[in-house]
Amino acid sequence: xxxxxxxxxxxxxxxxxxxxxxxxxxxxxxxxxxxxxxxxxxxxxxxxxxxxxxxxxxxxxxxxxxxxxxxxxxxxxxxxxxxxxxxxxxxxxxxxxxxxxxxxxxxxxxxxxxxxxxxxxxxxxxxxxxxxxxxxxxxxxxxxxxxxxxxxxxxxxxxxxxxxxxxxxxxxxxxxxxxxxxxxxxxxxxxxxxxxxxxxxxxxxxxxxxxxxxxxxxxxxxxxxxxxxxxxxxxxxxxxxxxxxxxxxxxxxxxxxxxxxxxxxxxxxxxxxxxxxxxxxxxxxxxxxxxxxxxxxxxxxxxxxxxxxxxxxxxxxxxxxxxxxxxxxxxxxxxxxxxxxxxxxxxxxxx
Ligand code: FAQ
Numbered sequence: 534x535x536x537x538x539x540x541x542x543x544x545x546x547x548x549x550x551x552x553x554x555x556x557x558x559x560x561x562x563x564x565x566x567x568x569x570x571x572x573x574x575x576x577x578x579x580x581x582x583x584x585x586x587x588x589x590x591x592x593x594x595x596x597x598x599x600x601x602x603x604x605x606x607x608x609x610x611x612x613x614x615x616x617x618x619x620x621x622x623x624x625x626x627x628x629x630x631x632x633x634x635x636x637x638x639x640x641x642x643x644x645x646x647x648x649x650x651x652x653x654x655x656x657x658x659x660x661x662x663x664x665x666x667x668x669x670x671x672x673x674x675x676x677x678x679x680x681x682x683x684x685x686x687x688x689x690x691x692x693x694x695x696x697x698x699x700x701x702x703x704x705x706x707x708x709x710x711x712x713x714x715x716x717x718x719x720x721x722x723x724x725x726x727x728x729x730x731x732x733x734x735x736x737x738x739x740x741x742x743x744x745x746x747x748x749x750x751x752x753x754x755x756x757x758x759x760x761x762x763x764x765x766x767x768x769x770x771x772x773x774x775x776x777x778x779x780x781x782x783x784x785x786x787x788x789x790x791x792x793x794x795x796x797x798x799x800x801x802x803x804x805x806x807x808x809x810x811x812x813x814x815x816x817x818x819x820x821x822x823x824x825x826x827x828x829x830x831x832x833x834x835x836x837x838x839x840x841x842x843x844x845x846x847x848x849x850x851x852x853x854x855x856x857x858x859x860x861x862x863x864x865x866x867x868x869x870x871x872x873x874x875x876x877x878x879x880x881x882x883x884x
Contacts, residue, residue: 568769573699576642584768587761588698589643589650590659591770594872596636597654597661601835603629605669606678614672622675628711635704642700655840663821664751666829673726673740675731679719680793681741681748681786687712688782689752692772701770719790728795734794741790742798749813750821752779758818783811 562580574580584716603626610626613619637647660734664682670677690709696702753759753775762789764770773781783802790797801814823829 544784557658558835560572564823568697569770571695571697572812573702574697575699583764584770587768587770589640589645589703591761591765592640592643592701593645593650593653594638594662596633596640596650596661597659598665598831599629599636601634601661601839602682604643604835604838605665605667605831606675608669609672611673613675618722625679626719628715632711635708636701639698639700639704651843654672655836657827657836660825662751663824663829664747665835667743667747668831670743671740673723673736673738674744676719676722676726676737677740677744679715679717680697680723680789681719681744682711682751683716683719685732685748685751685782687716688785689778692778693770695769695772697724697769713776715769720793723793723795737793737797741795745798746816746820747824749782749816750824752782754818754821755816780810783813787811 561581564578564580566572567578574584606622607626608630610619610622613622637650640650641647645725650659654661664685669678675680687709690712691707693705694702696705722738724739725731728734755764756762756774756776759775762771762774766774786797787802787804799814801812803812804810805812824832827833
């Protein structure tokens with residue numbers, strides 16, 4: 534079946550001396566038709582420059598969030614209260630590194646390189662999620678991150694599995710499965726604490742008090758201040774607005790908090806029969822903007838640690854590159870030798 538997608542892989546050069554302006558219009562029309570038909574745009578397809586730039590911006594920010602997000606939880610690996618909890622936490626932190634790698638790979642299909650993206654992160658030219666600029670003060674914070682931060686991430690990311698850009702959408706499928714497991718481990722951890730001693734319960738409540746509002750900020754600015762939402766939704770990169778997803782998250786969390794026996798720190802939180810949703814209090818957008826500007830409690834610590842990890846890992850990257858190079862040349866020599874041998878055998882056979 535001829536789909537709208539078969540048309541955009543050709544480049545102007547392949548099309549010969551045809552009128553370039555007319556071709557540009559045709560490519561754009563084919564791209565719009567593919568998006569409208571809910572087809573996936575793939576790396577070799579023609580796409581508008583602004584669509585490519587938006588994807589690089591969002592995927593890079595997402596990838597950076599995954600790897601910076603390792604830090605607050607890794608802070609507790611050595612102090613996890615049991616071997617079981619330590620093993621679970623190590624696996625989770627490792628998963629986040631894996632998510633970063635899938636996402637950097639997805640960004641690379643758009644013609645950028647991982648080095649370039651990391652350089653932009655390290656020099657402050659690209660963002661990572663505001664949430665990771667808050668400290669993990671107690672063990673209960675590991676639970677609150679799993680329940681609320683991974684929970685918010687899933688709410689935001691499940692619709693991204695239907696993103697119009699193929700490599701990003703496919704990466705999100707696997708990431709969401711893992712995040713869902715992370716969310717449950719956080720929930721189970723908090724439930725254990727909440728049902729434990731009064732001190733443990735208090736620790737769980739304190740963590741929820743500190744992580745609730747920053748988790749709501751993860752969804753981005755309110756719709757009327759979100760500069761990218763409208764265009765990203767037209768391109769079907771985003772499927773829902775920031776406020777829609779934030780509302781969905783609040784509605785999911787309220788009954789979960791009741792089961793946990795914990796209170797969400799918002800006196801204005803109540804069910805609105807008419808809207809069929811929970812009303813909730815005003816988010817402190819000044820705090821959000823300050824964190825984005827670099828003035829959150831841990832911004833400096835996070836980026837310093839990231840730069841240090843990158844510098845200290847230089848020898849690993851060099852060793853891996855040297856190993857790959859050695860194997861490529863060995864393979865080339867071996868393949869050459871095999872071809873020569875085969876040639877000799879052929880020669881013998883011919884003789
Ligand atoms: N933090 O016009 P919009 C995770 C920026 S992964 C920092 O609404 P957009 C896993 C935004 O970039 C968490 N910056 O933008 C995990 C833009 O600035 P720019 C990360 C924010 O793109 C769990 C400006 O504000 N998830 O947690 C934030 O349409 C546990 C205007 O905003 C993703 O990245 C923020 N919270 O919508 C790991 C999901 N919000 O770029 C470890 C993919 C907004 O013009 C442990 N991303 N900004 O300079 C998205 O869905 C979108 O990019 C939004 C923002 C929804 C974040």
